[in-house]
Amino acid sequence: MSVYFHDIPAITYQGPSATSDFAYRYYDPERVVMGKRLKDHLRFAVAWWHGFAWPGGDPFGGQTFERPWFGDTMEQARLKADAAFELFGILGQPFFCFHDADIRPEGEDFAENTSRLDEITDYIGAKMETTGTRLLWGTANLFTHRRYMAGAATNPDPDVFAFAAATVKSCLDATKKLGGENYVLWGGREGYETLLNTDLKRERQQAGRFLQMTVEYSKKIGFNGAILIEPKPQEPTKHQYDFDVATVYGFLKDFGLEDEVKVNIEQGHAILAGHSFEHEIALAAALGIFGSIDMNRNDYQSGWDTDQFPNNVPEVALAYLEILKAGGFTTGGTNFDAKLRRQSLDPEDLVLAHVGAMDICARGLMAAAGLLEDGRLEAARAARYAGWDESDLMQLDLDSIAEHVRSKGTNPKPRSGRQERLENLVNRFV
Ligand code: XLS
């Protein structure tokens, strides 16, 4: 029996000439591209928080959405899960993601939080079994409750650190129980508002130890998934310690975790950090820490993490190009950490937002695959570096290089980077 999405049909692939809005035009899950089905390339996930927990507020106004499950009882939490699985059935995407606070109401204390989490994850686990929908990642919400206003791992009060650590333990347990393929840590409040009241050095140490404990515990319980940090430069905190991929890598090195932890890169966070999405993905791949993506864009004027569904094929294509070049996802996937605009009130709005986003991503991925199969882009890049193929310069020192340049009379001649020509090539595929 339908609890929320009455009369909305299951979405199927009908090709670009489909007439209904309720159809995939490009996302054909079974279509094989570069030896893999689209569904296995893209590994789509619905985010529980934006889809089912977010009330539609903004800084100037509160709730606009009316959902029958809004409230703080376990019965409402189960109704929310029923609606979520109804959406999953309509979309047919393989995965979902959650925070503890999205799926259970806040309890009086840690013990009640944990028992509620146990209860609701039993309920969700049973639904996963019958539907086949899987968990891409679980995470702990360590930023909404007022106890975390000055940080979780980086809080000046050790009791808050302890509460947060205990909460991560219970969320890792829940993620393992549901067969999650990753566990994410996003440190929205791990940073500071002003140095006047902040011991930056100490807070960094606390965050490092907290992450080590998380990795140690995941090994202890035999969690097979990847542990991922989600970088973000600011918002809600003025300055966040996990600023971007490069900053996170330095942090992991500092605490001996560069082989243990990878990154979950969000498009909007990359933009906030002054990077492109593809830059962050390429850098993570180069450093060996690429894990997963949150595919939601920002508004380029507002300078705020507006979490909109993707709708720009050329942008998405460049992101998937870097992912394909890195060998594709292993444990990771494409999570829509995206919310509706607050005037999009209807059940069908939530369905169509995902349908459009999945089509955009499928087009982007197929464009990227087309570029790689065509080979000219990669051939041009290889040709640009071809001089290095025969060179032993990297084994020499400055003296011997100077001698080599003097005796050979080397005088390099600049060559075109051919950017516009390559951009023209890319545009033929998107
Ligand atoms: C917020 C983050 C958050 C994480 C999960 O900006 O993107 O939604 O993905 O905690």
Ligand code: NI
């Ligand atoms: Ni975000």
Ligand code: NI
């Ligand atoms: Ni995110």
